[in-house]
Amino acid sequence: MSDKFKDKFRLDRQTMALRVAREFQDGDCVNLGIGIPVLASNYVPAGREVIFHSENGVLGFGEVHTAGEGDPDFVNAGGQAVTIIPGTCFFDHHESFSIVRGKHLDISVMGGLQVSEKGDLANWLVPERQIGTIGGAMDLAIGAKRLIIAMNHVTKDNQPRIVKKCSYELTALECVKLVVTDIAVIEVTKKGMVLKEYAPTWTPEEVQELSEPKLIVAPDCKEIEL
């Protein structure tokens, strides 16, 4: 695929996280995966109360401590120490995944490697590594009412991650509802992938050039507001 956009502007990780956080509605219970997703907890829109779930057994926690600080018995799924807030509660692992699998979470945000036209997700195995880790990804992908994927639009080799069909090992079928990339916001609908927003300096046509499936440009498609 074309690398003519190589030097063009991209959203950085924090900005992608900020865009993801705009999706959080008042009262949502949200699980944030390792990487870009977990950064989104810093950008909950003002005035909205959002409850975070971590699959290691906690619902409702506050800020992340810097490495080495905090209570080693209170960490998020990435192993970072977090803080108790009013409303925090703890539970064991099968209860935690009852919450996940039972469709109690409003939103799950995860990183991705490939997202297909139909919303299939591949996010646990880079083929070159041969060995990967499933962890809780498959449960979170099918469990949340709404799955949002935050990832770069293309690979380091400039290969598209928005694909017709995933070539990597799958995490789950037809699960992704929204993809936030470093150049676009794409909604997965029954009719196909709908381009809702594009990064500053980009055009819908340019985003299409870096995407395998035909994107439907939303009537109200616009530049991402930051």
Add this chain to the structure above:
Amino acid sequence: MSDKFKDKFRLDRQTMALRVAREFQDGDCVNLGIGIPVLASNYVPAGREVIFHSENGVLGFGEVHTAGEGDPDFVNAGGQAVTIIPGTCFFDHHESFSIVRGKHLDISVMGGLQVSEKGDLANWLVPERQIGTIGGAMDLAIGAKRLIIAMNHVTKDNQPRIVKKCSYELTALECVKLVVTDIAVIEVTKKGMVLKEYAPTWTPEEVQELSEPKLIVAPDCKEIEL
């Protein structure tokens, strides 16, 4: 069946309960059903520590309050208020039946209507009533490591309850290990039903007369020691 023994001595409910309680070993976790079984909690052999489970969500409780007393939020499965002791803990219903179904209980004691040669149990539906209640009986019958049935040896109409094959609706197949009746103690083994003890004034032959299957008289068969 013969009613020639109609006026013969029978163990009363308390005595049957006392005999049942002799089966409790040090450290056993025991569930006691409604009726005669629950009385057994009064007769734990001196010096043995036994933990009682009640399927409504408690493990380890003390004496039963007289009706109308106690904490309405702390009752056994019969609805009687019971007391907290050191070690008491509470749990919800699916945990309580994980304990039961998962074979964690050492002993379950229940009432019975019929017990077959193979240890099949019928104890929830008197045919004349047409409607009965399964409640937790089926779970307790298959869940405990050892199921003890406490019941009268014959019906009010002098029909045997120790039968070749249950004619009443079944509770569970091949589950009973020991039957304590008002005239005998019978062990269910792979070889058949073994008469271990008989009530004072009775003989093994007389117990056999009131039992449908052929009983194997244990080499050490003896009068019940009270």
Add this chain to the structure above:
Amino acid sequence: MPINKIVASFDKAVADIPDGATIMIGGFGTVASTPTCLLEALARKGVKNITTVSNTTGFGSDVWKLMGYKFAEDMDILVRNRLVKKAIVAAPVSTIYQNTFEKLLRAGEVEVDMVPQGTLAERIRAAKAGLGGVYVPTGVGTIVEKGKEKKVINGQTYLLELPIQADFALIKAHKGDRWGNLVYRRTSRTFNATMAGAAKVTIAEVDELVELGQLDPEVIVTPGIYVDRVIARPKDVKVDDKPISQEALESQKRYKERGSA
């Protein structure tokens, strides 16, 4: 906006429960573990043809008033008001008391689907946990296996039991906060905690509302995510002065003689 699951009245709490709904009712059978005020509100609303999911079908308020309870209504209030079409239940009838449900059942006016208690709990949990079904050993070789898939796994026979899907769960807890976090008292967890989150909408009746943060995180039994509405009982309730029925008086006598229900 701060999350606030607290609703203003019991009538509002049940206002959207439609005719024909499937409703889980928490508790074990004792009135102390029963969401009494929610059941009363449901009876006032008069919702028709409901399917209930519960451990018992209720004993009626007389039995409990005799024992000194002020919050004395149990599922019987739905049954005697002819709101129940079918009960999915572990213990539909009692051996010492003929309740309204038994009378209607014998008259062919209600249906019953009897489920072993542990299987009932597991099927409710399966709905909460997003499972398609569970294989249980309970009931093999009995009336319970009728119409169910049997499977031998590792040499043992199991029945396939499916999740019980319900529209509403009415539960009773001790304390709750505006996020829906709940704690219970002693043996009153029972089916209340099991049903929390198992229906599309869970409504919790609590003895006391507390400020967010007042419940110790280690002690919360039901995470707020399972609960949609929370409402506190009034501090006291007026007991009606209708005379106690003869049947209830006799039942209490039998209960005292036998020492249990």
Add this chain to the structure above:
Amino acid sequence: MPINKIVASFDKAVADIPDGATIMIGGFGTVASTPTCLLEALARKGVKNITTVSNTTGFGSDVWKLMGYKFAEDMDILVRNRLVKKAIVAAPVSTIYQNTFEKLLRAGEVEVDMVPQGTLAERIRAAKAGLGGVYVPTGVGTIVEKGKEKKVINGQTYLLELPIQADFALIKAHKGDRWGNLVYRRTSRTFNATMAGAAKVTIAEVDELVELGQLDPEVIVTPGIYVDRVIARPKDVKVDDKPISQEALESQKRYKERGSA
């Protein structure tokens, strides 16, 4: 005789674990939630060809020592002593650190059976709860469905997942009493509480032993019936003064950069 599940030493606690055993190891992956002293005792015993059941395969003590932990061993101590034949695990490898397990896996010296984390928890619970299996929606259409029965229930496809039967469960709790009742601290419940009672023998390593009755009945997470042995950690432990490996130092750098494991 008073029930007493308290054992005198870690070596005694694991003395009867035989070669070839299947062993559940509690915790999430952080060393704080890991039964460190039990794992050390198992390594001293040198039990061979074991199958482990756990969330991760361990990061090694260097990683944790760098973070200031004194009880720093995790499952890696079993792996690097070549005691593990096969790991049933949700997260066998890390993206920021090549642990011993990954090295042995790439060398073909250990086997792995990777299970989605929620399915792992549910299969462990199934063993504890006496279920023959559960239908889960997780993994349908992926590598995970290989060799498993698929079933469509109410229009959705599920995989049949079987209970994981284990001989021993080694878990870490905060406090325990002589009946085996346990409480945990915060997020250290995880697989510890899930595994309690799921194996034939459950052994709990606790920070502190307390007298029976000192744990609030409402706060106990694991009922004693699930626990066979309880043993307290020493108040302090001597940290060996072996130098930290270069790999662990680099891993810590990556962890700090990325902010998570």
